[in-house]
Amino acid sequence: MNSSKPKQSLKEGIVIIKGKPPLQQPYYGAGAERYLTPEYLRGNDDAEFVKPCLNAVHVKDDETIVLWDGSNAGEIFRAKNGILASTMAVVRHNDEFDSGYFNYSLKNWENFLKAQTSGSGIPHVDKEIFANLSLISFSRPEQAKIAEVLSTVDQAIEDTEALIAKQQRIKTGLMQDLLTRGIDENGDLRSEKTHKFKESAIGRIPIEWEATPIGESISFIIDYRGKTPPHSNDGVAVISAESIGEDRVRQITKYVTKDVYEKWTTRGLPEPGDVIFTTEAPVGEVACLPGDQTYLLTRRVIALRPQTDILRKQYLFYSLKSAKQRGVWEMFTAGTTAPRIKRPDVTNLRIPLPSAAEQDRILLILAEQWQYVEDTVQAKKKLKALKTGLMQDLLKGKVRVTELLENKT
Structure with missing residues (x-):
């Protein structure tokens, strides 16, 4: 009305x-x-x-x-x-x-x-x-009721944001524990009190693990950095460094024609699930390449394809994400005016590497926690959409709260 x-x-x-x-x-x-x-x-x-x-x-x-x-x-x-x-x-x-x-x-x-x-x-x-x-100029009681309705949604959004922050902290701590201690055959998190550990080049790790340079487990690297292709209004989606953030490929704004794509990809094509990594502006953002469409990788981005019988793609993703959280890349970029890392900085990075079977156990747990966070993020988006709709309806008088006021009395 x-x-x-x-x-x-x-x-x-x-x-x-x-x-x-x-x-x-x-x-x-x-x-x-x-x-x-x-x-x-x-x-x-x-x-x-x-x-x-x-x-x-x-x-x-x-x-x-x-x-x-x-x-x-x-x-x-x-x-x-x-x-x-x-x-x-x-x-x-x-x-x-x-x-x-x-x-x-x-x-x-x-x-x-x-x-x-x-x-x-x-x-x-x-x-x-x-x-x-x-x-x-609604009546004062109707104004107050409109504000009450919108404030309730705002509080729900605020509570959801707090829950996301809490889940993110749990996720980060869980990831660090699993990538340094792992899960044994019984599904228990390892501890130095109950399991054997050993010294390695990156500190103490479970005795069953190895501290392995990433490059030793990589089967293919796609690197088209240094050049910018001519863009078009539509066509094949282009991923550059600014396209990657929050563990995913974000909104795509640049495209190339199919002809440009075919000329540009003579050194190999990225595949869904390849781990893509930004080497500059910003440094260290990481995601897995989606399989929803064809993509072209360009400036400041490389793609890593591991030997999956040794190193699972998702495990590599989490290992690179952990390196960023621990400030590893800052050691390579400290003191530089335009921070960037070189390809060998990535391939020579040692990561704690368990067996493929244990990687699968770790990934299952992390996937569940990631889904908890994603579900809560989606809930927040729905609340924000609800608020937008309510503001349009209530503040413009398209929907009235008079019935709520009558029920209250």
């Missing part, structure tokens, strides 16, 4: 106050206060404390903040108690609006605001455009 409620222009009932630079930053002495920066409010950074200036702008929990200046100008935040950063502005509204509803309604305008920023140097929010934004 569409809303028949009138819309109210923001200029009719708001005050915009820009933040001020602090006197000292950082500052941890008497009178220090929390400084609200975009990175802190996004949850990507710890709070920094500053010495506020005399006309510092103090904000309270749940007030609405807009990133006024910078590349992400127009981004909407919910405030925490603290001092407002100089690139931010607090938007204070009259009593016609519930604070939660007001924040969600402005958040619904975020993409529009970002697209309308102005300024020849540093982009900033256009104050006139901002003031002409309009919100639907």
